[in-house]
Amino acid sequence: MGVVGANGAGKSTMMKMITGDEKADSGSIQIGETVKLVTVGQDRMESLNDDKSAFDEITDGLDEIVLGGSSVSSRAYCSWFGLQGALQQSKIRDLSGGERNRVLLAKMVKSGGNVLLLDEPTNDLDSETIRSLEEALLEFAGCAVIVSHDRYMLDKVCTHILAFEDDSKLHWFQGNWAEYEEDRKKRLGEFTPKRVKYAPIVV
Numbered sequence: 001m002g003v004v005g006a007n008g009a010g011k012s013t014m015m016k017m018i019t020g021d022e023k024a025d026s027g028s029i030q031i032g033e034t035v036k037l038v039t040v041g042q043d044r045m046e047s048l049n050d051d052k053s054a055f056d057e058i059t060d061g062l063d064e065i066v067l068g069g070s071s072v073s074s075r076a077y078c079s080w081f082g083l084q085g086a087l088q089q090s091k092i093r094d095l096s097g098g099e100r101n102r103v104l105l106a107k108m109v110k111s112g113g114n115v116l117l118l119d120e121p122t123n124d125l126d127s128e129t130i131r132s133l134e135e136a137l138l139e140f141a142g143c144a145v146i147v148s149h150d151r152y153m154l155d156k157v158c159t160h161i162l163a164f165e166d167d168s169k170l171h172w173f174q175g176n177w178a179e180y181e182e183d184r185k186k187r188l189g190e191f192t193p194k195r196v197k198y199a200p201i202v203v
Contacts, residue, residue, distance in 0.1 A: 005164025
């Protein structure tokens with residue numbers, strides 16, 4: 001599910017309410033008993049340990065990891081994400097931004113979660129890593145909720161769109177971004193993006 005809307009509409013806040021990092025003003029949020037959330041936010045780099053190697057950060061130092069009930073060589077698994085040879089032993093602090101993002105992607109895929117919450121996941125990613133992310137999402141057996149301005153990715157991986165329209169009114173649409181955009185034009189006409197404005201704080 002792609003989550004779209006103007007900056008400030010409440011997309012990231014909605015994600016934080018799902019994870020419990022923020023409280024709703026009213027109503028309630030219920031998480032199913034079988035749901036295992038995995039969150040990748042815009043501050044995702046802060047979750048990495050600069051003192052660990054890429055290999056240890058991804059695998060916890062294990063020679064094999066379990067994916068979907070099957071064991072996979074940890075070194076082979078890291079190589080799937082473009083982390084090969086000496087790069088696996090490099091410290092996180094010495095990796096480029098794209099390489100660090102590949103470490104995060106590898107950790108996310110092996111986490112065992114069945115619902116992914118991704119807030120602007122393609123920010124700061126190189127094109128090769130974006131392709132790896134798209135392929136991983138297409139192969140992912142669970143659900144993914146993706147806040148993104150990357151229309152190409154939304155077109156490629158999403159089957160549903162949750163749109164914050166006008167003054168953050170929610171609209172649910174079954175289809176990808178291009179199909180949603182065509183439907184929105186029929187309903188609302190041409191759309192000019194604008195940041196949602198709030199009343200000034202009075203002290």
